[in-house]
Amino acid sequence: MxxxxxxxxxxxxxxxxxxxxxxxxxxxxxxxxxxxxxxxxxxxxxxxxxxxxxxxxxxxxxxxxxxxxxxGCSRRSVLRRDGFLCAYRASSPVCATRAASVDHVVPRSRGGGDEPTNLVAACVPCNQLKANRTLRELGWSLHRVDPAHAMPLFDLEDVPVAWRPFLPVAA
Ligand SMILES: [Zn+2]
Structure with missing residues (x-):
């Protein structure tokens, strides 16, 4: 591959x-x-x-x-970390579940950064509905664990052999 x-x-x-x-x-x-x-x-x-x-x-x-x-935090690495599932699915009325976009939890216009801990996978309807609002303003929560505690983003089955000695062993 x-x-x-x-x-x-x-x-x-x-x-x-x-x-x-x-x-x-x-x-x-x-x-x-x-x-x-x-x-x-x-x-x-x-x-x-x-x-x-x-x-x-x-x-x-x-x-x-x-x-x-x-x-450079790639969009794909965020989607993969989150299993291509929308982070807002439990709380959003329009959630399509399957994530095809990456959203800033704290919007950039509100001071949120591009760090991996502020990025989550999101479906397009949720992303559009959320727009520049915060979770608190919407009364939403993240479905999955806080991304701050979800790094790193590796699936050992799927990584190049050369990386394996450097990655934590999956539980
Ligand atoms: Zn969604």
């Missing part, structure tokens, strides 16, 4: 986020990360050189998890 995502670890080897390999190469060239593991049998070729494909990179400086979104 071709995998375009690279696992980013914090200085402390704690999994932080997934990023596209384009972004990972930028971080390697900027010397912001070191390559911890490469994907066997896969290489990136330029006109003059060949590089191993990074599978896992580690930050050289500690980045708080709440700021890790500056490294």
């Amino acid at each position: 071709a995998n375009d995502q690279v696992l980013v670890l914090n200085v402390s080897y704690e999994p932080v986020i997934l990023i596209h390999w384009h972004r990972a190469i930028c971080l390697v060239m900027a010397e912001k990360v070191t390559v911890e593991a490469v994907e066997d049998g896969r290489a990136l070729r330029s006109a003059t050189a060949e590089f191993p494909y990074p599978a896992v990179v580690r930050l050289r400086r500690y980045v708080p998890a709440t700021r890790a979104s500056s490294l």
Whole structure:
């Protein structure tokens, strides 16, 4: 399976986020990360050189998890973390359950950030109905556990072999 995502670890080897390999190469060239593991049998070729494909990179400086979104928190990783189920399904009257969008729990216009802990999977009707309001204003709650406690987002069955030594063992 071709995998375009690279696992980013914090200085402390704690999994932080997934990023596209384009972004990972930028971080390697900027010397912001070191390559911890490469994907066997896969290489990136330029006109003059060949590089191993990074599978896992580690930050050289500690980045708080709440700021890790500056490294690129993909929409897909949020949807996968939440199992493609709308986070508002127990409380919203219009919920379609199957999530196809990502919503800011605290809207950006109200000071909410792009950190993974403020992002949840949401169905389109809920996302549109919620708009720029807070859960409190709507009387809604999150169906699932608070995303602040739901990181990281890995399904060990489904991750590249090169990542496995770096991920917590699933319970
Ligand atoms: Zn919904």
